Amino acid sequence: MNETIFGGILGFEFMQNAILAALLSSIACGIIGTFVVVKRISFISGGIAHTAFGGIGLGYYLGVNPLLGVIPFSLAAALGIGILGKKLKVSEDTAIGTFWAAGMSLGVILIGLTPGYAPDLFSYLFGNILTVPTGDLVMIMLLDIFIVGVVLLFNREFLAISFDEEYAEVSGLKSTALYLLLLSLIALTVVVMVRVVGIVMVIALLSVPAAIARNFSRSIPSMMAMATVFSFLFSIAGLVLSYMFDLASGATIILVAASAFFLVQGWRFLSGGR
Amino acid sequence: MSEPVIVCDRLAVRLGGIQVLNGLTLSVFQGDFLGIVGPNGGGKTTLLRVILGLERPTEGSVRVFGGEPGSQPKRTGYVPQRLFFDRDFPLTVGGLVLMGRLSRRRFFLPYGEEDRQAVDEAIRTVGLQNLHDRQVGALSGGELQRALIARALAGEPELLLLDEPTASIDPAMKTGVYDLLDSLRGRMTIVMVSHDTGVITKHVTRIACLNCTLDMHEEGSSLKRAPIGDIYDYPVDAILHNHPQSGESEP
Numbered sequence: 001m002n003e004t005i006f007g008g009i010l011g012f013e014f015m016q017n018a019i020l021a022a023l024l025s026s027i028a029c030g031i032i033g034t035f036v037v038v039k040r041i042s043f044i045s046g047g048i049a050h051t052a053f054g055g056i057g058l059g060y061y062l063g064v065n066p067l068l069g070v071i072p073f074s075l076a077a078a079l080g081i082g083i084l085g086k087k088l089k090v091s092e093d094t095a096i097g098t099f100w101a102a103g104m105s106l107g108v109i110l111i112g113l114t115p116g117y118a119p120d121l122f123s124y125l126f127g128n129i130l131t132v133p134t135g136d137l138v139m140i141m142l143l144d145i146f147i148v149g150v151v152l153l154f155n156r157e158f159l160a161i162s163f164d165e166e167y168a169e170v171s172g173l174k175s176t177a178l179y180l181l182l183l184s185l186i187a188l189t190v191v192v193m194v195r196v197v198g199i200v201m202v203i204a205l206l207s208v209p210a211a212i213a214r215n216f217s218r219s220i221p222s223m224m225a226m227a228t229v230f231s232f233l234f235s236i237a238g239l240v241l242s243y244m245f246d247l248a249s250g251a252t253i254i255l256v257a258a259s260a261f262f263l264v265q266g267w268r269f270l271s272g273g274r
Numbered sequence: 275m276s277e278p279v280i281v282c283d284r285l286a287v288r289l290g291g292i293q294v295l296n297g298l299t300l301s302v303f304q305g306d307f308l309g310i311v312g313p314n315g316g317g318k319t320t321l322l323r324v325i326l327g328l329e330r331p332t333e334g335s336v337r338v339f340g341g342e343p344g345s346q347p348k349r350t351g352y353v354p355q356r357l358f359f360d361r362d363f364p365l366t367v368g369g370l371v372l373m374g375r376l377s378r379r380r381f382f383l384p385y386g387e388e389d390r391q392a393v394d395e396a397i398r399t400v401g402l403q404n405l406h407d408r409q410v411g412a413l414s415g416g417e418l419q420r421a422l423i424a425r426a427l428a429g430e431p432e433l434l435l436l437d438e439p440t441a442s443i444d445p446a447m448k449t450g451v452y453d454l455l456d457s458l459r460g461r462m463t464i465v466m467v468s469h470d471t472g473v474i475t476k477h478v479t480r481i482a483c484l485n486c487t488l489d490m491h492e493e494g495s496s497l498k499r500a501p502i503g504d505i506y507d508y509p510v511d512a513i514l515h516n517h518p519q520s521g522e523s524e525p
Contacts, residue, residue, distance in 0.1 A: 038363055156385075160373055163359060170326050171376040171429075172347030217364045218409060 014130050018249075021132040022235035024140045025196045025205070028147050030228025032189040033210035034220060035182055039162040044081055044183065046203035047096035049190045051077035051103025053199055056124045057110030066124055067136055070194055073103060074187035082180045127198030127250025129239055140192050147185055147192075158182055159220055196235065197250040205231060208257040212264050234260065278303050279433055279463045280325055284334035287320055294320045298334070298488045304432075307455070307464045309478035311471045316485040318467040319355065322435050325465070326352055338433070347377040351431030353422050355438045355467075361411035367421050368406045371396055374428030389428075396428040400454060416447030423454065434458065436466040452477050 010016065036045050055073030059066030077099045084095040111118050123131060132140075151158065160168035161175050161182070168175045186206070193202045213226035238253030280302040287295040295317040302308050310318050323329040324336055327344015339346045351374070374396065375389040397403055400420040405413070413421060419439055426434060436455075440448040448470065456477055458464065468474045475481065483489040 038360065040360075156373075156376065156379065159365075159369075160376055163363060163365060163370075163373070164354075164357060166328065166354065167352065167373065167425075168376070169328060170344070170347060170350070170352045171373070172344075173376065214362055214364060218366060218407075219364050219369060223364050 014132075015243075017132050017134060017137060018129045018239055019236065020137055021129055021140065021196055022232055022239060024137070024144050025192050026209075026228050026231035026235060028144050028189045028192045029205050029231050030209060030213075030226075031151055031224045032147065032185055033206045033227050033231070034213070034224045035158055035162055036186065036206050037210040037214060038220070038223075039182075041183075041186075042203055042207040043096055044078075044092065045186050045190070045206045047081055047100045048074050048077045048183070048187050049193075049199045049202040050100045052187075052190055052194070053108075053125075054103040054106035054110070056121075056194075056199070057107030057114075060114045060118050060121075061110040065136075067139060067191060067194060070191050070199075071188070074190045075184055077103060078183035078187040079180055082176075082183045086176045086179065123198065124194060125198045125200050126248060127194070127196050127201065127253075129196045129235065129249045129253070130243075132195045136195055140195070143188050143192050147188055150181070150185060154178065154181065155220070197253055201250055201254045204254045204257055205234070208261045209234065212261055215264060215268065230260070231257075279306070279339060280465070281337045282321075282324075282334065283336075285321075285324065285331050285336055286333040287317070287324060287329060288332045289320065289329070295324070295484075296487055298484075300482065300488060300490070302463060302465060304463055305460055306480060307459050307478045308466070309474040309481045310465065310467045310484050311469070311474065311481060312484035318484050319437055321484065322352075322437050322465070322467060325435060326350065348429065349432045350377075351426030351429050351434045351462075353419075353426045353434070353436040353439055356442050357418070357422065359410070363411060365410045366407050367397065367402055367410060367413070367424075368393060370410050370421055371424045371428045374425040377429050392428050392430060393424075396424040399427055399457075400424040401450075416443040416450065419443055419447070419451060420454070423451070427458075431462060433463045433465070436464070438467050438469060440468065440470055448473070 010019075036042055052070045052074040055069035055071065056066040057069070058073070059069030062069070081092070081095045081099055084090040085092040111121065120128075120131070122128075157168070157173055157178050160171065160173060161178050165175050165179075168178070189206065190199065190202050193205060197205050209230035210223065210227040212230055213223045217223035217226055234257040235253050238256045239249055241247065241256065242249040242252040278301045280300070282298050282300040285295055285298040285300075286293070298317075298321070310321065312318055320329060324331055325338055325343055327338075327342065336343050338344075339349055371393045372385060372389065375385060375392060378389075379385070394403075394406075397406055400423050402417065402420055402424060405417060405421075408417075410418070410421065419442070423436070423439065426436075439455075440451050443451070452473065455464065455466070459477070459479075466474070466478070480490065
């Protein structure tokens with residue numbers, strides 16, 4: 001790409017915000033996505049993200065920033081799915097499906113009850129990294145700091161419940177409480193990601209970069225670092241492609257990530273697999 | 275005799291409406307190496323899980339180190355029967371064994387020199403020092419079993435509970451695991467569930483035959499005298515035949 005064009009792009013404030021949003025969301029999704037992948041809970045994450053649509057509806061209905069509405073809804077979904085599965089022995093996919101659909105339905109009804117039409121609704125569903133307001137960036141940054149802080153404090157515990165939950169319990173850990181905490185961090189990561197790829201596609205950025213990183217890492221911290229880098233690269237590549245060809249940015253980012261995923265899987269298959 | 279480490283008093287456990295353990299009374303003393311044998315579904319694993327505090331007794335009581343089961347994770351090490359995990363999980367042998375230090379970790383503080391020394395020591399004890407940085411998913415069955423034993427040893431337990439540590443490995447490896455347990459004998463109290471009824475009599479101090487209820491056999495006693503055992507090389511069955519099967523599952 002021509003240097004002057006690129007310099008020109010970077011001059012725009014929306015572009016600087018977009019790059020910052022890509023960086024901040026990649027940190028959260030690299031770290032939390034690693035646990036999502038090794039603990040195999042991508043579909044819980046999908047459930048949490050879609051339930052959050054109810055929060056977006058609530059935000060519109062109350063006339064506040066929809067991102068603020070997402071926080072209680074995604075947290076409630078995380079705790080609800082976790083408690084139904086662990087304490088009440090409801091099968092996890094049933095709990096996920098119920099929350100997923102109920103949250104979306106609530107969102108649809110609340111948006112329907114809101115007078116007028118819902119501006120930017122599409123950007124919450126499918127993301128638009130080019131229109132992240134500075135205020136949302138501050139919120140995303142604060143959530144990032146919180147997520148990183150909690151993981152720094154509990155990384156050994158999270159590793160233990162991800163690898164061998166029974167042994168974690170025997171070691172005196174409160175494995176259910178830790179699991180609920182981990183799901184809550186996923187819920188907050190969803191909030192971070194909504195502006196970038198939208199609630200419908202959060203699941204891809206939570207799982208694909210970490211899944212690719214797993215092929216090349218020998219420990220959880222290296223997987224987190226690599227997943228963060230991959231996520232950032234996909235976001236920037238998607239951003240540039242969407243700008244150049246005037247495509248929807250969230251969808252472009254996801255397609256870049258998915259292409260990389262299939263390429264890596266194909267390469268693994270051809271190189272003899274494992 | 276020294277202090278009892280485990281005391282089960284008329285222990286009964288029902289799981290999903292099935293009587294798994296019934297009227298089980300048992301004391302394990304410090305320094306014991308107790309082997310628990312018996313048929314599949316006889317409640318061996320359940321007994322270990324009760325001692326670990328993972329299952330609650332329906333009736334009767336269990337005391338471990340004089341307290342509630344599971345209340346003293348620092349003093350208890352556990353080697354599960356088999357571990358289902360993702361072969362792609364990014365974790366080295368060293369990282370796996372370090373998890374054994376979780377029970378001793380002070381909250382929020384990183385692992386220290388003492389933890390690393392305990393891990394190295396445990397890995398040396400099981401003879402995996404050359405595989406310290408090997409990915410757990412790349413281990414053979416026997417190596418994985420040793421790594422799991424190392425994980426339990428890294429916590430420097432006083433009580434070691436093993437659930438069929440030789441179930442999924444080949445005979446040559448089994449001998450290695452038993453030699454390892456022999457070397458631990460006396461250093462800690464060991465309770466081992468096993469199917470290798472013929473072999474474990476050489477290693478343990480006492481044997482419990484578990485089929486819902488319990489028969490105890492002290493060191494070197496009764497097993498050798500069971501005539502059917504000699505023929506079938508399956509002495510436990512012989513002993514169980516002496517007692518017409520009691521404690522049949524209640525409806």
